[in-house]
Amino acid sequence: MEAALFFGAAIGALGGAIGVVAMRNPFYSVLALIVHLFSLAVLFLLLTAAFVAAAQVVVYAGAVVVLYVFVVAYVGSGGESAWEPIPGQRLLAPLLGAALFIELSIAALSSSLLALSTHGPHVNPGFGNPAAIGRLLLERFLVPFEASSILLLLAAVGAVVLAGRKKGETA
Amino acid sequence: MSATTWAWLVLLFPLLGSIVIALGFRALPARVAGIIGTAAIGLAFACGIGALVCLLGESPDARHHASSLWDYASAAGLQIKLGIFVDPLSVFMVLVVTGVSTLIHLYSYGYMRSDEGYHRFFSYLNFFVFSMLLLVLAGNFVLLIVGWAFVGFASYALISFWYRRTTATGAGMKAFVINVVGDIGLVLATLLIFRELGTFEYGQVFARAPHVFHTNEWTVTAICLLLLVGAFAKSAQLPLHTWLPDAMEGPTPVSALIHAATMVTAGVYLIARTHVLFVLAPTAADVAAFVGLATLLVAGTIALVMTDLKRAIAYSTMSQIGYMIMGVSIGAYSAGLFHLMTHAFFKALLFMAAGSIIAAMANRQNIDEMSGFGKAMRFTSATMLAGGLALAAFPGTSGFFSKDEILAYATARGGMYLIFTVLGYFGALLTAIYTFRLIFRVLPGRPCKEAQALIDSGHVVHAHPFNPATGEEEDTDVGFPGAEHHIAEGSAPMRIAMGVLAFLALFGGLVQIPGVDDTITRFLDPVFADSPLAAIHPSVAASWTGLAIGAAISVAGIGIAYYLYVVRPETPAMLIRRLRPLHTFLVNKWYFDELIDILVVKPALAVGRYANRTFERIVVGGLITGTEDVVGGAGRVVRTVQSGFVRSYALLLIAGFAGLGLYFLLSST
């Protein structure tokens, strides 16, 4: 049962990822991203990270993707030219990606982290639920929590400044 | 006060005068600057008299004192002191230098009055006197070199006094470069002396030399020859003489002081001072004597055809210094120095008179354009005649006694040295002829335009300022030999100076009449007592015979000049036509300038051009541009990575990451 869920979500995530990379139209890439994000949420649930899964759906698939959709709608979805100005890029990129994947896998699989080959230790039922995460955020990780809220504020202000209409512009 | 204290004061006053005038040139009015300058040298002369009195109060053997202010350098066997040496020779030179300088300063006070550079002139002139006194009073070879170099600089500054004239600056550079050649000789000689004898101090050098050197050993001969290089450059002897005629670009007082009375006699002083070394190297002494003789004759022949008044007198200076060098080289020390003294008197006087005439001629110096000044300028003509008679060694004048004393000594030494006597008398004949050639051209006859102007109105002719040699317009802002240099008749200081010198030129020789008195010889005796040559004295009878011959030659020379230039004035032109090649050769100064040009100047310029074109451009430039190219090329290669494509940067990033990962994976196995 768990395996079936895993493989389904995995294929969804992978398919979404490949869709993002391969689709010509940016709008279709955004849609592929949504599929990817939902699949990841399922994977998080499988790893007993309920709150993170919920945050993934609400924040990522909700807010961030909506932002993307808005901008794609505003900017328009133009195609890209097929000609590659940088010599060797089209050839090297997949090779490097493959090299990266293989290296990371080898690093993970042949490491001395023997616990990787297990399901993980037995955890209490409240593992990963909002209460537990909330307690951590407000007790142990208060400073990072507050810092990230300031960061959000900065980002919002920055975006407004960047994209704001300057004097004399019409569009 | 002791003699050395007086000597230090002698050095102090001209230096102070120079500094005060130099620093205060804006504040001091011209008259005050002139008074300060003259007074400084006058005080130095007074202090020289003080030193003389002190010396005379001691016994002859004790008349040498060294005094040092402080140790200049003292390390590892090197002992250089800032010290002076006071003995009859240096006091003699001090008196001659300061005495004649005072009179020349007095003359300049009037002569240079309307010159823009009045203050600069007096400052430089005082500095020159200081340098010359330093040279003469120096107690060791290092300080001698310092004084030597300062004198060279002062000469350069004063020759190029009117520094906007290209001819003046060119002449200054020529003089300086040739003097530097002499300086090299002097420095090398000093280094050799130090290497052989281990000291720079006069007293120690001259005491040790006879014990260290054998006669005619190559070291002492080399030292003496190098000293001679220095002496010849400074005293304008062959072949380093070409700067002296060109040095006439300087103002007339400069010619009178530096190039007649003082600087050019430095070489004579040097040989006299180092006579101990020359006694040990007779070959070098003979070389010096022959060079002096050769200069004497060559300069005499050139002076016969010179048409520029000051240059003719310059060649006469060269010739007379040849006599002096000859004298001190063959051993007639006091005779040579006596001639130095009398020459200072009558040559300075001649230059002063020439300056007066040139001022009347609105600064043109060609004697072909001059005539009749005897009527127009009586005082100047009288003094010029006095100087001329002394130069020509007319019986009774100072030059008569001094020149013939040298020749009498040469006769007394005998053997090979009779050549000097014979040719010396021939030179005396030439001297008389060319001197009176000048006088008979300029003074008698129908007054020229400028002279006529003087007779009629008493005013000097004014002329448009331009340089007759190059035709370029003069820059009147810095002072130039302009229309306002004064004539003697119009300026009391000039007359006083010329009058005193005329008196000395005519009667100054009476201190050393053979058989009657020998003031100079007795005074200088302690200095030269250690030389075997000083023991040779011509007998009184031989001296008087020599004097008689000299008198006859002098009168004959004057007579020949009279015939050629007064009785039959067309004869010179005919002689020139008949002997044209000889005349051209003499007018071109025996082609020495051209010879030096070919031998020295052109190769030096070629080396410089080669260095610039090849070495500098290719090697040095190539090295630098090569480095530049290499760095630029490397940069260009590296720059290709900065293509601006974000994706290629990302590629490099990920490739690097993959590479790192690979490395760590491999190294962990």
Add this chain to the structure above:
Amino acid sequence: MNIDWYIVLSALLFATGAVGILIRRSPMVILLCLELMLNAGNLALVAFSRMVGNQQGQVFALVVMVIAACEVVVGLGLIVALFRRKLPLDVDELRELRG
């Protein structure tokens, strides 16, 4: 499933995102691929957190999510600014910073 399956999947997603950045030229899609990579990192974090048995990895993943959101906001603002100035929305065309 063993944890290492998740790690391998995360590596695969990461590599895919990297290839996407290298290949695509539209800034929009590059940002999307960036999201892929960040999410792959999140997956790895959560998986390790499960392996270790405490929830610190999950908190870390939350913060990463926040940062990703901020970065998306700024990036999209840039794209809008580019569009406003009528510049070509092509990463290869925007290459004035070159040596």
